[in-house]
Amino acid sequence: MSKDIKLLVGPTTLPKKVMTAMDHEVFGHRGKYYEEIHKSVVDKLGQLIGTKEDVILLTSSGTGGMEAAIQNCFSIGDKVIAPIIGNFGERFADIAETYGLIVDRVYFELGETADISKAMERVNKDTKGVIIVHNESSTGVYNDIEALGKELRNKDVLLVTDSVSGLGGLKINMDDWGIDVVVSSSQKALMSPPGISPIALSKKAWERVEQSNTPTYYFNLKKARKMAEVNQTPWTPATHTLLAMKAATEMIFDEGLENVYKRHKVNQRILIEGIEKMGYSIFAKNATYASPTLTAIKTPMGSKRVVDYFKENNILISAGLAPIKDEIIRVGTMGFVYEKDILEFLRVMNEFDKTI
Numbered sequence: 001m002s003k004d005i006k007l008l009v010g011p012t013t014l015p016k017k018v019m020t021a022m023d024h025e026v027f028g029h030r031g032k033y034y035e036e037i038h039k040s041v042v043d044k045l046g047q048l049i050g051t052k053e054d055v056i057l058l059t060s061s062g063t064g065g066m067e068a069a070i071q072n073c074f075s076i077g078d079k080v081i082a083p084i085i086g087n088f089g090e091r092f093a094d095i096a097e098t099y100g101l102i103v104d105r106v107y108f109e110l111g112e113t114a115d116i117s118k119a120m121e122r123v124n125k126d127t128k129g130v131i132i133v134h135n136e137s138s139t140g141v142y143n144d145i146e147a148l149g150k151e152l153r154n155k156d157v158l159l160v161t162d163s164v165s166g167l168g169g170l171k172i173n174m175d176d177w178g179i180d181v182v183v184s185s186s187q188k189a190l191m192s193p194p195g196i197s198p199i200a201l202s203k204k205a206w207e208r209v210e211q212s213n214t215p216t217y218y219f220n221l222k223k224a225r226k227m228a229e230v231n232q233t234p235w236t237p238a239t240h241t242l243l244a245m246k247a248a249t250e251m252i253f254d255e256g257l258e259n260v261y262k263r264h265k266v267n268q269r270i271l272i273e274g275i276e277k278m279g280y281s282i283f284a285k286n287a288t289y290a291s292p293t294l295t296a297i298k299t300p301m302g303s304k305r306v307v308d309y310f311k312e313n314n315i316l317i318s319a320g321l322a323p324i325k326d327e328i329i330r331v332g333t334m335g336f337v338y339e340k341d342i343l344e345f346l347r348v349m350n351e352f353d354k355t356i
């Protein structure tokens with residue numbers, strides 16, 4: 001298990017430093033010791049997200065963060081637009097409907113990035129928000145959130161984005177791009193175990209929180225923000241995931257954020273060039289929007305065979321998700337992944353190719 005190269009689309013590889021940070025006795029979360037760790041993590045997350053606003057740490061997986069965004073920022077009956085380019089976009093729309101929002105789903109063909117002008121055509125005077133995935137992990141395609149932010153900046157419409165598989169590997173800049181809500185999760189490019197979902201809100205979004213009539217309890221962001229003032233959380237936090245995130249975010253800034261982004265892009269390029277040389281192709285229809293944190297590769301022979309073969313060779317990769325489960329493999333290049341891992345992946349892919 002430990003010898004495996006993990007190229008999964010989360011949870012991702014834990015660097016040794018991150019694992020060591022968790023080798024720690026339990027500690028209380030109502031004191032200075034906890035508060036200092038909390039502060040270190042939210043400060044670095046703020047820089048990663050690109051915001052001067054508070055970063056709230058929720059004890060949950062990424063889906064919990066998505067749910068918190070919907071619950072707190074909208075009211076029952078609010079109309080939102082949901083551009084959908086895959087599974088996670090669909091999930092965001094489902095959550096919104098669960099909380100009584102009226103969701104206008106704008107579908108794009110799988111493998112495509114959302115056409116921002118088409119999405120904008122659906123925005124009208126009743127629109128309260130646009131909910132969209134930054135990096136769609138089911139297809140390996142990202143959305144141009146910066147362009148969408150430009151369109152929405154001066155409108156009374158919240159731009160809410162799930163950057164669960166983007167943050168820390170794919171550039172985002174919340175304040176500059178005019179994003180109102182960014183949600184992420186510890187177990188993807190943030191190189192930590194599952195358990196913490198960071199969320200940040202703009203001033204415009206916090207105003208909406210004040211107006212929201214949606215019931216909340218566990219994910220009440222007003223309560224969470226109050227506690228965040230003293231670097232605490234309302235409920236018991238995932239203390240050891242937090243220790244991991246402290247080490248992981250320190251590693252990101254030691255390497256340098258721009259270098260981290262660059263490493264993701266270089267790895268992606270080597271990976272794509274390598275598989276194309278073997279006659280394979282990526283699922284993304286436009287290479288410009290192919291995600292640097294995961295690559296979806298078409299597998300005409302069925303994905304299960306490929307995933308199994310890699311597993312036998314000590315490399316863990318992901319199959320597709322419905323409805324293209326069998327049609328692609330997904331290779332995570334997020335977080336602690338280096339060129340040697342990509343080259344090993346390509347070596348095994350080449351071996352596999354000889355078996356078919």
Ligand SMILES: *Cc1c(COP(=O)(O)O)cnc(C)c1O
Binds near residue numbers: 061062137163
């Ligand atoms: C992983 C992921 C999520 C969250 O999944 P959880 O299992 O709840 O952490 C949400 N959106 C995207 C794009 C993801 O990749």
